[in-house]
Amino acid sequence: MTTEAPVKSPSTARFLSQLDMTAPPLEVRNLHVEFHTTSGEAHAVNGMNFVLSQGETRAILGESGSGKSVTAQAIMGILDSPPAKITHGEILYRGVDLLKLSDEDRRRVRANHIAMIFQDALSALNPVFTVGFQLGELFRKHRGMSRQASKAKAIELLDMVKIPAAKQRVNDFPHQFSGGMRQRVMIAMALALEPEILIADEPTTALDVTVQAQVMGLLSELQREHNMSLILITHDMGVVADVADSISVMYAGRVVEDAPVADIYARPAHPYTKALLESIPRVDLKGQELAVIKGLPPVLTNIPPGCAFHPRCRYAKDNCKVPPEPPHYDVDVNRVAACHYWREVIES
Amino acid sequence: MGRYVIRRVLQFIPTVLGTMFLLHYLTSLGIQLTGNPVRALFGDRTPTPAMMAALSERLNLNDPCLTQTGNPCIGLFGERLVNIAQWDFGISLTGQREVTDIIGAALPYTIRIALIGFVFEAFVGILAGVLAGLRSGGFLDYFVKISTTLIIAVPIFVLGIVIREFVAVKFGNQLRADPNFPEIISRGFLAAGYKPDYPWASLFIPGLVLGATSLAVTARLTRTSMVENVRADYVRTARAKGLMPRRITGVHTLRNSLIPVVTSLGVDLGVLMGGAVVTETIFNVPGIGRVAAQSARTGDASVVIGIVTLAALIFLVANLLVDILYAVLDPRIRYE
Amino acid sequence: MSDLIPSATSDEPALQSSSSEGAGATGGTASLWSDARKQLIRNPIFVISSLYILVVSSMALFPGLWTDQDPRNCIISQSRKPPQDGHPFGFNILGCDYYSHAIYGAQPSLSIAIGATVGIVLIGGTLGLLAGFYGGWVDTIISRVVDIFLSLPFLLGALVFLTVVKVQNILTITMVLVILGWTTIARVMRGAVLSAKNLDYVLAARSLGAGNLRIMLRHILPNAIAPVTVLATIALGSFVAAEATLTFLGVGLQPPEESWGIMITDHQVYFLEAPWLLIFPTTLLIGTVLSFILMGDALRDALDPKMR
Numbered sequence: 007m008t009t010e011a012p013v014k015s016p017s018t019a020r021f022l023s024q025l026d027m028t029a030p031p032l033e034v035r036n037l038h039v040e041f042h043t044t045s046g047e048a049h050a051v052n053g054m055n056f057v058l059s060q061g062e063t064r065a066i067l068g069e070s071g072s073g074k075s076v077t078a079q080a081i082m083g084i085l086d087s088p089p090a091k092i093t094h095g096e097i098l099y100r101g102v103d104l105l106k107l108s109d110e111d112r113r114r115v116r117a118n119h120i121a122m123i124f125q126d127a128l129s130a131l132n133p134v135f136t137v138g139f140q141l142g143e144l145f146r147k148h149r150g151m152s153r154q155a156s157k158a159k160a161i162e163l164l165d166m167v168k169i170p171a172a173k174q175r176v177n178d179f180p181h182q183f184s185g186g187m188r189q190r191v192m193i194a195m196a197l198a199l200e201p202e203i204l205i206a207d208e209p210t211t212a213l214d215v216t217v218q219a220q221v222m223g224l225l226s227e228l229q230r231e232h233n234m235s236l237i238l239i240t241h242d243m244g245v246v247a248d249v250a251d252s253i254s255v256m257y258a259g260r261v262v263e264d265a266p267v268a269d270i271y272a273r274p275a276h277p278y279t280k281a282l283l284e285s286i287p288r289v290d291l292k293g294q295e296l297a298v299i300k301g302l303p304p305v306l307t308n309i310p311p312g313c314a315f316h317p318r319c320r321y322a323k324d325n326c327k328v329p330p331e332p333p334h335y336d337v338d339v340n341r342v343a344a345c346h347y348w349r350e351v352i353e354s
Numbered sequence: 355m356g357r358y359v360i361r362r363v364l365q366f367i368p369t370v371l372g373t374m375f376l377l378h379y380l381t382s383l384g385i386q387l388t389g390n391p392v393r394a395l396f397g398d399r400t401p402t403p404a405m406m407a408a409l410s411e412r413l414n415l416n417d418p419c420l421t422q423t424g425n426p427c428i429g430l431f432g433e434r435l436v437n438i439a440q441w442d443f444g445i446s447l448t449g450q451r452e453v454t455d456i457i458g459a460a461l462p463y464t465i466r467i468a469l470i471g472f473v474f475e476a477f478v479g480i481l482a483g484v485l486a487g488l489r490s491g492g493f494l495d496y497f498v499k500i501s502t503t504l505i506i507a508v509p510i511f512v513l514g515i516v517i518r519e520f521v522a523v524k525f526g527n528q529l530r531a532d533p534n535f536p537e538i539i540s541r542g543f544l545a546a547g548y549k550p551d552y553p554w555a556s557l558f559i560p561g562l563v564l565g566a567t568s569l570a571v572t573a574r575l576t577r578t579s580m581v582e583n584v585r586a587d588y589v590r591t592a593r594a595k596g597l598m599p600r601r602i603t604g605v606h607t608l609r610n611s612l613i614p615v616v617t618s619l620g621v622d623l624g625v626l627m628g629g630a631v632v633t634e635t636i637f638n639v640p641g642i643g644r645v646a647a648q649s650a651r652t653g654d655a656s657v658v659i660g661i662v663t664l665a666a667l668i669f670l671v672a673n674l675l676v677d678i679l680y681a682v683l684d685p686r687i688r689y690e
Numbered sequence: 691m692s693d694l695i696p697s698a699t700s701d702e703p704a705l706q707s708s709s710s711e712g713a714g715a716t717g718g719t720a721s722l723w724s725d726a727r728k729q730l731i732r733n734p735i736f737v738i739s740s741l742y743i744l745v746v747s748s749m750a751l752f753p754g755l756w757t758d759q760d761p762r763n764c765i766i767s768q769s770r771k772p773p774q775d776g777h778p779f780g781f782n783i784l785g786c787d788y789y790s791h792a793i794y795g796a797q798p799s800l801s802i803a804i805g806a807t808v809g810i811v812l813i814g815g816t817l818g819l820l821a822g823f824y825g826g827w828v829d830t831i832i833s834r835v836v837d838i839f840l841s842l843p844f845l846l847g848a849l850v851f852l853t854v855v856k857v858q859n860i861l862t863i864t865m866v867l868v869i870l871g872w873t874t875i876a877r878v879m880r881g882a883v884l885s886a887k888n889l890d891y892v893l894a895a896r897s898l899g900a901g902n903l904r905i906m907l908r909h910i911l912p913n914a915i916a917p918v919t920v921l922a923t924i925a926l927g928s929f930v931a932a933e934a935t936l937t938f939l940g941v942g943l944q945p946p947e948e949s950w951g952i953m954i955t956d957h958q959v960y961f962l963e964a965p966w967l968l969i970f971p972t973t974l975l976i977g978t979v980l981s982f983i984l985m986g987d988a989l990r991d992a993l994d995p996k997m998r
Contacts (some may be wrong), residue, residue: 384854
């Protein structure tokens with residue numbers, strides 16, 4: 007895809023000069039996000055940490071309510087504030103703390119540098135505007151391009167995501183596309199301005215299995231072509247195994263294990279990760295009872311003290327039930343686990 | 355889109371016929387139940403059978419089917435349809451004038467007052483609804499909620515009377531007593547009824563009263579629509595695209611929110627026509643609403659039937675146009 | 691969209707069929723109503739409105755409890771005297787005790803409203819149920835009929851009817867309201883039935899061999915009742931207002947009947963010199979209409995499963 011020099015206003019140039027291209031594309035440090043609800047403060051994110059390296063695909067894995075989507079939206083800066091509040095932490099894009107940026111700069115980062123795609127493409131796209139309009143909008147507003155030029159770009163994008171008959175389809179409305187096609191449109195929209203980082207929030211959850219594979223394949227291909235770093239948010243361990251380089255496993259708003267993919271699948275170091283892996287139904291174990299994780303995820307207004315997982319954990323001992331939370335023990339190079347007894351977990 | 359339009363037009367035609375028939379049936383039934391309305395014109399005097407027959411024939415009321423209760427009078431219906439197609443709505447029972455003349459003379463006033471009411475309702479209603487929806491939970495939102503509930507609860511004639519007495523009479527008298535006050539305001543805008551000297555200004559307050567209830571409904575509908583759409587997923591996507599908040603609200607949210615509102619405004623035409631009856635009576639506006647009310651009181655059936663037929667036709671045409679407009683605004687409908 | 695019964699009075703989007711969450715047989719809907727009851731009792735607006743309606747109803751049913759004056763005992767020399775001892779509302783233009791007029795005036799207004807509401811629920815409800823349940827030709831015809839009736843603006847339709855039926859009493863006015871008002875109930879019922887029809891447990895009942903009538907009565911109807919109840923409550927208020935409006939135009943009730951509409955109409959020009967003549971019946975009228983509408987709104991919020 008041809009790159010046109012973006013229209014550089016003085017403020018854009020100033021912003022770009024702040025970036026440290028040697029720093030990792032994204033680093034989240036000790037992020038805390040709270041939601042104000044009628045039943046108290048819900049602690050959605052409690053000390054989220056990870057580093058995203060250049061060209062890496064990092065999966066953020068967790069159940070509903072683990073805080074993964076909130077983290078993503080916090081990074082993008084699109085949380086509804088109120089009721090959400092970022093109470094602590096830093097989000098460093100190439101060394102620049104996004105939380106300290108002006109509104110205008112923050113807005114500039116979106117779509118230009120960090121982009122996001124969502125789970126349900128039908129509701130995520132505006133039903134009353136054509137796909138061409140919604141794609142072209144990015145070029146008209148961020149690059150100051152004309153309507154005609156933007157439309158040409160939109161057609162290029164649709165080609166890039168392998169939507170057939172792009173020239174005609176560009177005038178169609180979102181509801182005229184199938185589920186998989188719509189997701190491709192969203193991907194096209196996210197990649198339009200060639201961002202460095204793409205956050206994909208459950209991109210395939212709403213799709214059929216075969217379509218899932220196609221979309222994930224497209225995503226990987228485009229990532230390689232554009233040298234992007236990808237954050238993949240999901241609860242599906244199968245997708246993770248195919249695509250990710252490293253995983254952050256989240257529970258109750260914290261990372262409980264962070265490791266390269268192969269290591270985690272072979273020898274998990276945290277009871278929660280281990281339980282998740284064990285609960286995947288396996289064809290070769292047909293006839294045996296399905297393993298489940300007993301208990302329920304914690305209510306975010308009332309997270310258990312000490313290790314949040316202790317009520318459901320079979321390795322839990324007394325010191326797990328009292329504060330402080332287990333620190334991130336170094337299991338290996340590039341590998342941490344927030345469990346006092348990680349050695350036991352690895353060996354069993 | 356073309357198929358959608360054709361389908362709507364095809365549905366329109368039987369509906370029009372059905373409405374005409376309904377009116378015809380109601381009126382025939384009424385006559386069958388309570389006797390020839392011509393009889394009532396004579397008051398206490400007893401007309402000779404010859405007079406009755408002559409007058410009935412002139413007014414098209416001498417069909418024998420009108421003496422049989424329940425008879426749908428298809429023949430009569432057919433005749434009426436043919437007449438309507440030729441723009442003949444019959445003759446007023448009392449004044450012997452052509453109904454079309456009466457309507458023609460009165461219609462311009464009603465159009466004026468309806469226009470004022472409509473502009474008022476659309477402008478203020480949408481504005482209030484958008485602002486209330488954007489600042490949901492705030493003071494403006496609360497104010498809009500309460501005031502619109504009150505307006506809807508107060509019957510339009512009460513509203514009209516109170517405003518007439520308070521504003522036009524009491525306040526207006528004070529201003530009219532002051533010779534220095536500009537006449538356009540004291541005698542025009544604050545007139546307690548229609549004044550030929552100020553054909554538009556004196557209809558201003560009646561127009562506002564006419565549009566008041568519809569304004570409340572529009573404001574509430576807009577507010578609800580805005581609140582729904584502000585939380586929508588596509589708004590989140592628009593934010594993720596780094597668009598400016600003004601554009602997100604003004605282009606993305608608004609465009610979706612206004613769809614139900616615009617179509618509701620179109621349907622409002624019927625409401626305005628009905629409300630005009632009351633408003634014109636209160637403020638003495640010589641429009642078709644007042645004519646209808648007066649004719650109803652005197653029992654002049656052909657005028658009332660004529661006016662209502664016209665109103666129903668206008669309403670149906672407006673509905674058809676609104677349906678088409680809806681498809682223009684919401685692409686999801688076009689491809690049904 | 692009938693202008694007679696406003697449906698957009700709530701700030702929440704139109705009530706979906708209460709069964710959208712698969713309430714599960716009649717047990718689920720029973721809990722919907724008991725939950726709603728609990729919520730309503732705690733809603734101050736609902737409580738106040740219901741109390742007001744109870745007060746007004748008792749005025750209509752037992753006027754003797756409220757006043758011992760005879761509204762027809764009029765002494766012309768008392769005309770338009772202000773409120774005084776024993777006559778809290780003063781005297782009207784004919785010298786009759788205004789307070790007793792107001793009390794006795796409650797009855798025709800409420801009878802018409804209740805009668806008309808029962809009428810539209812029976813007729814509109816049945817037609818809506820049939821249209822939604824059987825679909826196909828039945829639905830097409832009934833929907834077309836609904837469209838036809840809706841093309842008559844309320845006041846104009848009422849004028850036509852009351853002009854040719856020259857009798858003006860409680861019965862004819864009630865009939866007019868029913869003829870012009872059944873369509874809103876029919877639409878809502880039809881919509882509710884359509885959503886209820888596709889619920890899993892209804893399909894299950896059918897596959898177990900339940901006949902049409904049984905399905906209609908035991909499974910679909912309980913779910914569709916909720917939105918109809920909301921609308922009926924609001925309709926009560928609209929009908930009170932409608933009767934007063936018709937009376938004002940001269941085609942409604944006539945003296946010597948007493949009703950709030952007549953009181954307002956007859957005394958509108960005395961607003962400046964004897965404001966109480968207008969204020970009292972107006973307040974009663976607005977209060978009644980407002981109470982019904984607020985009750986309907988509160989009911990709608992309480993029955994909306996999305997708020998659970």
